[in-house]
Amino acid sequence: MFRLSNNLIGILNVLTFILSIPILCAGVWLSNKGVTECEKFLDTPVIILGVFLMLISLAGLIGACCRVSWLLWTYLLVMFLLIVILFCFTIFAFVVTNKGAGEVVSERGYKEYRLGDYSNWLQKRVSNTKNWNKIRSCLVDSKVCSTFAEKYVAVPAEQFYKQHLSSVQSGCCKPSTDCQFSYVNPTNWTATDVVQTNPDCKTWNNDPKTLCFDCQACKAGLLDQLKRDWKKVAIVNIVFLIVLIIVYSIGCCAFRNSRRDNAYRGKNGA
Template sequence: MFRLSNNLIGILNFLTFLLSIPILGSGIWLATRGSTDCEKFLQGPVIAVGVFLMVVSLAGLVGACCRVSWLLWVYLFCMFLLIVLLFCFTVFAFVVTNKGAGEVVSGRGYKEYRLGDYSNWLQKRVNNGKNWAKIRSCLQDSKVCQRLQAKNQTLDQFIQGSLSPIQSGCCKPPTACGFTYQSETVWLKSNNSTSNNTDCNAWDNNPSILCYSCQSCKAGVLANIKDDWKKVAIINIIVLVFLIIVYSIGCCAFRNNRRDNAYGGWKGYP
């Protein structure tokens, strides 16, 4: 009688194989139709994930259902590597995101962000010119500052409202610059400003420039990454538990394959 663990592994890998098809398809679509740097940046990882899931799920499916022990061994090896990598990434995510927080500005409803408050590893990533060019392209493609501009707020409404870290860091100059508010993304520079903040000189009312080259913008991106990575790390813990259970079932299926093959060989069958 065919083992329950083999059936479970077969069903799980069949579902994973079906999941890999739209993932791989979206990666191919980005490669052929992607027109922005942000879309082109995403195509590689998406295709890699799709191919990995498809190959590994096929190995597990054939190995479990057709009792091909070496394929099931490959599947278990890949699963083990995935569990180790996911565990390491989860620990790493918690370590590099334990520093950095927005600063409350007196009389303002939003927070402002400083690059120096975040881990050195994250700072090096955004200070890299090539990396930041891609991130900046994604920020511009997302039209986050255009959506802020569309609110059409008065000064009182603006300073009492809440802003996302990216809106606070990239779509307006730092409060310390003392610029005069015209609209959410248009500020008049003051000749009397005594601030030594380099972001004050980097600010430009041009919608394609704004504060995208500012340190505050990089800090806003890191604040957003920090929040996202912590959420991902929590999800990873749940995924890890699931993968460990699947890995354990796979080990049972592998043991069943070896027993069945040994029994078949003893009976004189291939």
């Protein structure tokens, strides 16, 4: 008779296999139908994830249900490596997102962001020209500033300054406050005669496809958003780690049961 641990591993891997099918299909769809740089960037990781889940679930399912010890051993080895990788990533995510925060500006509802406030590792990622060109393309394709402009187009300057903008909107869709540009509308500003020490002031352009997408403030705003997202992912990872450890423990019991069953059948056959 199959033991409970074998049945549980079998059920869990059937669910995982079913989950891998839409993930793999989504990756193939992005590969064939993807138009933007963001979509093209995502297709390969999604396909790899789908294939990985499909293969590992098949290994666990066949190993547990057919009592194939070497497949279960492979399954447990991959699970162990996955637990180690997730644990390391979770610690890493908390470390690299520990620094950095928006600066409160007088008489402004939004905050300003400085690239130097964030961890060196994150700064290097966005300072790399190749990386930033891809990120910049994603920001343009996502129409984050177009939506921003449409939302606040009829808002006068006094009310606009009181708005609570997201870090990306504040850093990428408008010039920095210390540039002291004259407000026309959310994405249209006029330069003044004030001496500008912030290099972002010269980078700003009213062109909807340029704006402040190449500004240091835009990179900092993105890192601030990334920082908050990574912390959420890290918390989810902790829960996922607990689930993985439980599944791994059940898998160890199934592996032990399979070895005992194989040994028992071997003795009877002899």
